[in-house]
Structures are given as C-alpha cells and as structure tokens.
Amino acid sequence: MNHYEGKAQFQLGEAFYNPKSRVVRDLGVLAALVCKKQQGQLRVLEVMAGSGIRSLRYYLESHADFLWVNEGNYQLNTLLKQNLQNTIPDERYQLTHLDAHRVFFDCFNHRDYYDLVDVDCFGTAAPYLNTMLWATRIDGLMYLTSTDGRTLAGRIPNKSLQAYGAYPRSHPALQEQALRLIIGSVAQQAGTKGLGAEPIFAFFSGKTYRVMFRLTRYTNLTSENYGFLGYCHQCGDYQTINWRKLGKAVCSHDNSAFTVSGAMWLGALHNKEYLSAMKAVAQQLQWQHIVKLLSTMIAEADLPPYFFTLREIGKRGKLDLPQRSLIIQALQNRGYQASATHINPEAIKTNADIHHCIAIVKELTI
Known part of the structure; x- marks a missing residue:
C-alpha cells in the first residue's frame, strides 16, 4: 500500500x-x-x-x-x-x-x-x-x-x-x-x-x-x-536567576524561596x-496551517522564558476568564509585551508578572 x-x-x-x-x-x-x-x-x-x-x-x-x-x-x-x-x-x-x-x-x-x-x-x-x-x-x-x-x-x-x-x-x-x-x-x-x-x-x-x-x-x-528559572509556588510568579544571584533568589512579592530549575x-x-x-516560503506553498504556527512562534520568540496558563491566572485571581485574545490585547494596551504560545493553547507569554495579569483580567471582567 x-x-x-x-x-x-x-x-x-x-x-x-x-x-x-x-x-x-x-x-x-x-x-x-x-x-x-x-x-x-x-x-x-x-x-x-x-x-x-x-x-x-x-x-x-x-x-x-x-x-x-x-x-x-x-x-x-x-x-x-x-x-x-x-x-x-x-x-x-x-x-x-x-x-x-x-x-x-x-x-x-x-x-x-x-x-x-x-x-x-x-x-x-x-x-x-x-x-x-x-x-x-x-x-x-x-x-x-x-x-x-x-x-x-x-x-x-x-x-x-x-x-x-x-x-x-x-x-x-x-x-x-x-x-x-x-x-x-x-x-x-x-x-x-x-x-x-x-x-x-x-x-x-x-x-x-x-x-x-x-x-x-x-x-x-x-x-x-x-x-x-525560579517559580514561586505561593504567588505563581517566575523570575530568571543568573549565576551570581543564585544564592539570594527570593520572590519579590512575598519573600518566599523560589523553586529553582536549571541550568537552562x-x-x-x-x-x-x-x-x-x-x-x-510557507505562504508561497499555501501551507496556511504552518503560516499560522510560524506567526505565533515569531511573536513569542523574545518573550520571557516561561508562560502563564489561563487556569493559573483564574485560580489565583478567583476569576472567570474572558477569551485569551482579549487578555493579550488588554496587556498590550497597557504597554506590556504579550503573545499566545504554540506550546500551550491555554497560556499567555508576557513580560508582565502574574499579579499585573490578574489585575488586568479583573478589570476586563467588571
């Protein structure tokens, strides 16, 4: 066959x-x-x-x-x-x-x-x-x-x-x-x-x-x-940690110790x-599914080395979330970089911390 x-x-x-x-x-x-x-x-x-x-x-x-x-x-x-x-x-x-x-x-x-x-x-x-x-x-x-x-x-x-x-x-x-x-x-x-x-x-x-x-x-x-990469289980925020500050890495929001992964x-x-x-080339070949994927990857390329899932934002903010695209647009309107990610269809990459994400989503849901 x-x-x-x-x-x-x-x-x-x-x-x-x-x-x-x-x-x-x-x-x-x-x-x-x-x-x-x-x-x-x-x-x-x-x-x-x-x-x-x-x-x-x-x-x-x-x-x-x-x-x-x-x-x-x-x-x-x-x-x-x-x-x-x-x-x-x-x-x-x-x-x-x-x-x-x-x-x-x-x-x-x-x-x-x-x-x-x-x-x-x-x-x-x-x-x-x-x-x-x-x-x-x-x-x-x-x-x-x-x-x-x-x-x-x-x-x-x-x-x-x-x-x-x-x-x-x-x-x-x-x-x-x-x-x-x-x-x-x-x-x-x-x-x-x-x-x-x-x-x-x-x-x-x-x-x-x-x-x-x-x-x-x-x-x-x-x-x-x-x-x-440090992750705070208390508040859900991330922070990159370089080698010189590895022994002093604590969350700036609640002073909790980070869960540290790496090196990466x-x-x-x-x-x-x-x-x-x-x-x-994909556009010339009319591979529209690949064009869409590459557009997402280009948008996410330079953003911080982590993402926030919608579930995490909703859970920590006790929120019913609007569509992901609306959250991304709201973040961009506030001057932050934000994008979808190809890695998880229910997540956002942004240079805003999770606390600002929650605050902005709360405004959207009022």
Whole structure:
C-alpha cells in the first residue's frame, strides 16, 4: 500500500510512521529549503531514517543535493531501498545501517560535514547532544528530537541531572522548560569546542520536543542567556536567576524561596529572522496551517522564558476568564509585551508578572 506526504510517495512495511507528526516534517523541510537558498547547497545526513519519509521530502521539497540515509535497523534495508530508489538517483544518496555515533565520527574523520543533520531519536536525546556536532558544518543545521518528557519536565530530576546536567522542577510552564533544557545542553556541549548552537526554533507537540539548531563559529553561551528559572509556588510568579544571584533568589512579592530549575537556556526561543524566511516560503506553498504556527512562534520568540496558563491566572485571581485574545490585547494596551504560545493553547507569554495579569483580567471582567 502506498502512502503519501507532501510530494513523497512511500511504503511503510514494518517502519514506524505517525501521520500526525507531519507538521514537524513540514518545519524541517522549510528550514532545509531556507538553508539551501542561503548557502547555495544542501547536503543532508539523516541517522535514524525509519521508512525514509524525511529524506524523501528533503530531496523532493528542499532540493537536497546529496543525502546520507542511515537506519540502525538492517531489517528495514529492503523497504528503504525500495522507497529511495523509486525517487532519488543512485548518485545522490548513500544508504547505511550503522550506529549513529559511528556515522558522526566517520563524518569527522573524513571531514565530510553536512548542512543538515537530522537526529529523530526515540527517548532521550542526551547521547547525541555532543556527537552530532562532529558531523555538522559551521552554519549548518541540526534537527534534534526527544520523547523523554518525564525527565525533561522535572518528573525525574535526578535522571535529568545525569542526562542533561540540569535539575528541573515541576511548575505550570514545564514544557517550555524542557525545550530550554535541551537548548542549553546543546549550547553547552558546543561551547566545549569553542562553538555555538543557536536555536532556530523549538517546538513542542503532544509529548515530543524538537529543536532546530544552527552551529556557529563562536560560542553563544553566556551567564546572561544560560542560567536558572525560579517559580514561586505561593504567588505563581517566575523570575530568571543568573549565576551570581543564585544564592539570594527570593520572590519579590512575598519573600518566599523560589523553586529553582536549571541550568537552562534563557535567551530567545526562536530565531525570528529565520522563521520569517520559512514563513515566506510557507505562504508561497499555501501551507496556511504552518503560516499560522510560524506567526505565533515569531511573536513569542523574545518573550520571557516561561508562560502563564489561563487556569493559573483564574485560580489565583478567583476569576472567570474572558477569551485569551482579549487578555493579550488588554496587556498590550497597557504597554506590556504579550503573545499566545504554540506550546500551550491555554497560556499567555508576557513580560508582565502574574499579579499585573490578574489585575488586568479583573478589570476586563467588571
């Protein structure tokens, strides 16, 4: 039975495929296409290929010049050969069945660096945070997946300490925290090599976290954008905490001790310029669902590294809430930055604290 996604036609066989994750592959295709336009070439390394759907779409829709398609499970060899040979000329790809780390180090040993390295792993991404850097060229992209949500969200903090070198705690904005733990860990690993890992976008859907990075020549990790997040369980407010003030962090509203998570990335969640280029391509392709998503991500990119859920605002203010859009507009009218967030459809990102949010919502409900 033939399956279709984008311009790709493929067989599934015994390979895993989730059609609901198409939006993730759409974002990857757009980012790769922008890379091709900016750099003039696109060489793709996919180390966990599955059925080969992502490689097919990188070739057909992002116009990849060459693809190294790797899948650790040799039992998918026949399926992958069939899917790839039906679409991609033999000289434009190679197919292997190796451990991902071996592929990365083979690239490094032969100075065979790629413009896009796709690591669509299942479970924790921790084993690949460092080794994927070895296969990526400077200014190239890395697309990383993690499905280990319990660890990233602070449910198992000791495991997160082992995997990501960070200690997360649970609070209402934990999904964004998970994305920032991944970003911070990759940026820290890049920093050990004197390089930087800039987030192009960080995306959460369902129980899966995905981040697209750009490898930069100079480290982008500083004490200002890599630090800690404090949450006050008494009042519901957040505060970023840098390393120098870590021992003095208390809530300014009630002097309560913060529940502190980190270290994590505190800088921009997305690169607005790159997302704008992706959005322009999506508009040309008439991918309206992606245009809407990218618009939200552009709006939220530079806002503080947390969000307030409507439930939290309503509960703490003992309020019946109006529509989210009305709250956002009211915050903006008061001079605050405010936006919806793609991470939670029932949450707001803003530079106003929760007390001002509650006060403004009270005025709306009078």
